Amino acid sequence: MKNNFQHAKNVVRKYYESFDKASDSNLVHVLKEHTTKDYHWRGMHPFYEQYGAEAVVEIFWKPFRESFLPIQRREDMFFAGANDCDDGKTQWVVSVGNLLGLFDTDWLGIPSTGKMIFLRYAEFHRVEGNKIAETALFCDVLSVMDQAGHYPLPPMTGAAFIYPGPRTHDGLLFDEQEPKEAIKTMEVLNKMISDLDEINKSGNDKCPPELLARAWNEDMIWYGPTGIGASYTIERYQKQHQYPFRENLTDKVFNGHIARFAEGNYCGFFGWPNLTNKNKGGFLGLPKSDVEAEMRVVDIYRREGDKLAENWVYIDILYYLYQQGLDVLGRMREMKSK
Missing domain, CATH: 3.10.450.50 (Nuclear Transport Factor 2; Chain: A,)
Incomplete structure (x- = not known):
């Protein structure tokens, strides 16, 4: 292998x-x-x-x-x-x-x-x-x-900057890795996914931080996509992303992943789409919509010990907006032509 x-x-x-x-x-x-x-x-x-x-x-x-x-x-x-x-x-x-x-x-x-x-x-x-x-x-x-100075959305709930790589500077796994480490990483990842599924089924949009702490370090860093931004610690992650995401979106359906794998202390996945949902109004500044909009998402994680420590996230936000009638790039081209 x-x-x-x-x-x-x-x-x-x-x-x-x-x-x-x-x-x-x-x-x-x-x-x-x-x-x-x-x-x-x-x-x-x-x-x-x-x-x-x-x-x-x-x-x-x-x-x-x-x-x-x-x-x-x-x-x-x-x-x-x-x-x-x-x-x-x-x-x-x-x-x-x-x-x-x-x-x-x-x-x-x-x-x-x-x-x-x-x-x-x-x-x-x-x-x-x-x-x-x-x-x-x-x-x-x-x-x-x-x-470039043309940010088109309301202010982000998290912080926007050029994100760094792993805190441990060991993310380039060019050499062979110990297979047992990948197994540990995948176990933590699947535990985190299971915890999220538990939250979804409970309908509790304000889940306690203790639930996240089962799979995440307290000083976790979540590097979210532009439009949402980055958060540091479980408390700020919940305040700046998890709660707004859960409270402003409804009818969430998880569609699975195309690829999900781990090596060493690192793992990641992507879906096409990962999930669909409806906007209650407010998320990314959008009005209420009955559109079942798709979200294409990437998550890359670094494990530290028996918990996740860092998470780099990519969401096709331009496509999510486009499905609900907001063509950000088209609007920019129109503004340039005037």
Whole structure:
């Protein structure tokens, strides 16, 4: 199992080494070299699902590179594992960090600044043999808008800044890891998910902090998506995210995950979508809506001892808003044209 994980990680590392150095004219060729013929790619709004190297480069990578060159991949976490969602039949690798570039050309209608910009990302890859068969790239477009001075939503309940990597600076798991540690990490993760399910079934939107403390360290850090922000300690996390989220959203339905895996002290998952819900009114400044809106979410965790210590979260908030009639990027393009 360890050797398989190392192979999968090497496949992704070789891909990054080639793709990040490739010229614009060679991107499709390099991506084809490292992906299967039926390559399936998922991206956040407005990129959505794409198939094949040509479409992925045309829809995402070409416009992004035109706006932000030169680009540095500043990786904070990198790990692999067997997918807990399909009993380990598939193997996944995830890279988490920032893509840094000079914002010299408008992107998605966001006015350029001529200054450096950090694009938060979490990129999942399913490896088959020597190729990448499937990718899910979550990136925080709202963070780019915020850094560029065009934040479009009400003030965040948490703090907004360029998030750091793990406190322990050990998130790059390039080498083999002890399998028993991954088992411990997955047990804590599944315990946390079970506790959340218990809260959902109880209907208690003001769950006591003691319930969270069963799986979380008291000094936990929750790095939420732009639009919500980051929180420190269980008490502030509940005040700044959990309670507003639970009190302002209703009819929550959990749809499961596509991939969920662990290696060492790290674990993560993503769904497409993870859950659906209705907005009672107030969440992200939105009015009440009867739309059963989808939430596509990524969670990356670091375990410390027998509890979770840090959590990096990505939510496709632009898509969540779009489903309820608020086209943030379209509105920005309209404002620019006036």
